[in-house]
Amino acid sequence: MNTDLCSRIILPYCPSYESARQIFNRSIQKCPSSIIYCRNDDEAARAVCYGARQKQEIRVRSGGHNYEGYCIGNGKMTVDTSPLKGIQLDSTGTLKIGGGVSNRELYHFLKQYGYPFPSGTCPTVNAVGLTQGGGWGHSSRMYGLACDSLVEAELIDASGRLITASEASHPDLFWALRGGGGGNFGVVTSLSYRLTPVVSHVTYVDIEYSRIDDLTALQFFQTWQAWTTGGEIRFTPNSRIFNSARDGMGIFLRGFFYGTPDEAEAAVQPFLDIYGAEVSFRYVTFWEATEIDASIYPASETFQFAGRFAYADFSDSQIISLLSLIKTRARGASYASVALYAMGGKVRAVNPCETAFYYRNSDFIIGIETVWEDCFFEAENQAWMAARFPYLHSLTTGSYINFPYLYTDHYMDAYYGENKERLVEIKKRYDPCNLFRFPQSIRADQLPGLLPE
Ligand SMILES: Cc1cc2nc3c(=O)[nH]c(=O)nc-3n(C[C@H](O)[C@H](O)[C@H](O)COP(=O)(O)OP(=O)(O)OC[C@H]3O[C@@H](n4cnc5c(N)ncnc54)[C@H](O)[C@@H]3O)c2cc1C
Structure with a gap:
């Protein structure tokens, strides 16, 4: 390999290869042919052109939090944008960040100005991956998804060209980058966002229920359903109904409320009425709230x-069946949960076809998860999920591209709904040779398929 390509290239014989190939989810263990780190647009362009010349399939990585590890693959070249750490705020209130900035770095930069920002909850998730998939967070009902604040993206396309995508320039690509999912169209080197007004304080709400019985779980889910359709848009909670090896069955509900503790208490009263609720309200700056997360x-x-x-229309018997999915954990699992993320508010204010993020009218995201420590139990945990996913699938409408599951049938319909065809057309235009591909990438019949890993 031509090592003049970029300042840092990690190959399988390099001492740091073992750590460089790791991503957040340790159940994904892939061995790429090379990891090429990019410090600027030029290095990203050279890496893409090199991959194209070599007829390689290119994976793109930033924070490495894709659940299924689509940023990396056995024998594939990975272009890594994590060194792109620049952040600038201009006088019009537009924030420009490099393709390697994490949620925490972004929130920390904005701390000095007092701006909130509608990104995600995990500090080490990178904004470039999160935003391309839509980007849910504790401000979504108040300010929309992260992608709804996006005004411009710079991207190196499959021919190595630097493209600026916005409403005015390459509007189709700009549309696709807001919900079409990362890794499909090229290497995004920067994103610019329009900021919302400064906020001095928010109330961090934490409600917990310990050692719960089935009735409490049912009551909580019923309350969640009713709340997500009519609740305050200043609050975007997430919740987990969990079965933990350490703590048994329990529930938490968390988020920040854009208002005072008294207003927050009124907003979450239906949850406080459930027996066993233990609540804390912390009146903190936006930055402090993100640090609690x-x-x-x-x-x-x-x-x-x-x-x-x-959609919030589950019958009691469906809720009971859903909750029964986590009644037993897989062998070796330390934790299993039904995870809930409120939608609505400003997320719904945008038409489903106005950006590539289609399922805007849903009431919440629901997921099931299993967590284990010892790789010896991997197969049993995967079998646990495979046995449960069909029931979850049967009750729900589409899949969230930022929470992908490899074994989803007709994944393009699942992720994109009626936006699928337009995404395929845009993919054909910007990546005609299907250079950027992974197991669930946007696929057109005429484009070359996935090479075996
Ligand atoms: C612990 C945890 C918490 C999470 N919490 C939330 C949450 O609160 N809200 C939410 O919406 N999601 C959440 N997610 C999901 C997360 O938003 C997605 O996994 C996101 O895509 C991760 O981006 P990344 O850059 O960190 O990961 P990566 O794995 O590096 O990238 C994710 C995807 O984007 C592509 N990509 C990465 N960099 C680029 C680039 N520069 N140009 C083009 N494509 C690129 C990759 O190829 C891959 O397909 C969470 C994930 C984890 C593991």
Whole structure:
């Protein structure tokens, strides 16, 4: 390989290869042919042109949090944008970030100005991956998805060209980058966002229920359903109904409320009425709220998760069956859960076809997950998920591209709904040789298929 390509290239014989190939989800163990780190547009363009010349299939990585590891593959070349750490705020309130900036770095930069930002909850997820998939967070009902604040993206396409995509320039590509999922169209080197007004404080809400029985779980789910359709848009909670080896069956509900603790208490009253609720309200700056979220996450995890979009119309018997999915954990699993993420508010204010993020009218995202530590139990955990996913699938409408599950039938319909055809056309235009491909990439029949791993 031509090592003048980029400042840092990791090959399988390099001492740092073992650590460089790791991603957040440790159940994914892939061995790429090379990892090419890009410090600027020029290095990204040279890496793409090199891959094209070699007829390689290119994977793109930034924060490495894709659940299924689509940023990396056995024998594939990975273009890594994590060194692109630049952040600038201009006088019009537009924030420009490089393709390697994490949620925490972004929030930390904005701390000095007091701006909130509608990105995700995990500090080490990178904004470029999150935003291309839509980007849910604790501000979504208030300010929309992360992609709804996007005003421009710079991308190196399959021919090595630097493209600026916005409403005015390459509008189709700009449309696709807001919900079409990362890794499909090229290497995004920067993103620019329009910021929302400064906010001095928010209320961090944490409600927990310990050692719950079936009735509490049912009541909680019923309340969640009713709340997501009529609740305050200033609050975008997520929740887990979990079965943990350490703590037994329990529930948490968290998020930040854009208002005072008194207003927050009124907004979440239906959850406080459920027996056993233990609540805390912390009146903190936006930055401090994101740091409370951050403190919950480990540096890495071994898990499988599948996320789907749901409407709040589950009958009691469907809820009971859903909750029964986590009644037993797989052998070796330390944790299993039904995970819930509220939609609605400003997410729904945008038409499903106005950006590539289609399932805007759903009431919430629902996922099931299993977490284990020892790779010895991997097959049993995967079998656990495979046995449960069909029931979740039968009750729900589509899949969230940021929470992908490899074994989803007709994945293009599942991720994109009625936006599928337009995405295929855009893919053909910007990546005619299907250079950027992975097991669930946007696929057109005429384009070359996936090479075996
Ligand atoms: C612990 C955890 C918490 C999460 N919390 C949330 C959440 O609150 N809200 C939410 O919406 N999602 C959440 N996610 C999902 C997360 O948003 C997606 O996995 C996201 O795509 C990760 O981006 P990344 O850059 O960190 O990961 P990567 O795996 O590096 O990239 C993800 C995808 O984007 C592509 N990509 C990466 N960099 C580029 C680039 N420069 N140009 C083009 N394509 C690129 C990759 O090829 C891959 O397909 C979470 C994931 C984890 C593991």
